[in-house]
Amino acid sequence: MTQSTTVQVGRFHTGRLAEGRPQALNAWRFTTDDPEVAARVAALLGGQPQPNEGGGALAHEVLTNRERVRVLMDGPDAAAARMVLWGCEGIIHECDGFEFLSPEEKMGQPCGCPSRLKDRKTAARDGRGPMPSINLTFRIAAEPALGGFHFMTGSWELAAQLPDLTDALERVGGPAVCDLTMELVVFTTKAGRSVCYRRPVVTVLGSPGTVALEAPPPTSPSPSPAPSAPRRRARDRAEPSVQPTPERTCSVDVDAVLLRRAAQALGISDPQEIVVAALSEVVTSQQRAMELARLREHVERIAAIAGQAQALQSADPSLA
Incomplete structure (x- = not known):
């Protein structure tokens, strides 16, 4: 068949x-x-x-x-492909990237599209050129x-x-x-x-x-x-920014020293369990990737503050 x-x-x-x-x-x-x-x-x-x-x-x-x-x-x-630019009343431009596919009177003539895919993409983003239409x-x-x-x-x-x-x-x-x-x-x-x-x-x-x-x-x-x-x-439409991230694909790597320094600043006795619990809550959300990145930034800021506090205490013990 x-x-x-x-x-x-x-x-x-x-x-x-x-x-x-x-x-x-x-x-x-x-x-x-x-x-x-x-x-x-x-x-x-x-x-x-x-x-x-x-x-x-x-x-x-x-x-x-x-x-x-x-x-x-x-x-x-x-794997059939064409390049199409749509207007309010239908197709304005249809080609294969090199020659027109329609209308009939232009078929086979040079379409004028850039030869490089990068330049075609830029033209499409600016509304000046066609976008891919691929049918598998x-x-x-x-x-x-x-x-x-x-x-x-x-x-x-x-x-x-x-x-x-x-x-x-x-x-x-x-x-x-x-x-x-x-x-x-x-x-x-x-x-x-x-x-x-x-x-x-x-x-x-x-x-x-x-x-x-x-x-x-x-x-x-x-x-x-x-x-x-x-x-x-x-x-x-060609490049949606979407945040669905399967648990089996994305992971978070948090430095152990960073956690200990952040825990000292927060007065936490067991930083690993606290962070694991926080991550578990975040991972269940629909935008887990963004939230994990934000959490890491917060931990890094806390660690930086803890480092500055330790440096000040070392320079002036009276600040303790």
Whole structure:
């Protein structure tokens, strides 16, 4: 069965709407009009079929517990991409990064987009250029007969990966076993703010028969979805700043000497237990990454104050 003849039965998503607000997810969401397909996807990937209240025209949704799904992609055509700039009345600019794809009278002509992806991204942010529109088509490797699925994204990271992805699919020379992953990205901004978000990544593993057709199950249950702030401008959609951080992925490293100095300033006899309790409370929150960073800053400030106090006491014992 080739991708071209496979009936499309549903879509995968990395987010949904909750009470009208965009919500980023830590695991794949699936939507379909077929209740039997929804039930089967839930059996394969976890979660429960339910009426679709998270956005989109399809009637049923499944919030799976998988951040990685093993799929079959049939050749390089399974990763289709274009660059699109939308206006109030529809598409203003559509190209492949080099030549126009529409309208018909401009098809094949140079589109004028910058050659470097970085410059294209800047133009898109400024509202002067198109953004990626990527459509991945695939089947679930563990049950290919279930039908075809697709995932649409405007990810610039995936756009940068596409040449390597299509080359890898071409080398397989037929259906390729791939991992479709919502990869966690954690970084600190120049302002010192901790930011986490998920980006789609496709990894080509090989041909069927040489690779297991079912991805290993998650090591622990995925945390519940964490709502993200509404996006203020359309040009921000490609890079949402979201703070959902699974406990198994992010950790906090606090220096023992720093804790002892902070404990002396606070008059705490057992600093380790106090900090562990505080961290446990923070980790349960939906914005744990930001709160952990703030907690560490507070501990460092306390330690600095304690160090200054000790220095003053050493210089003038009467201050004790």
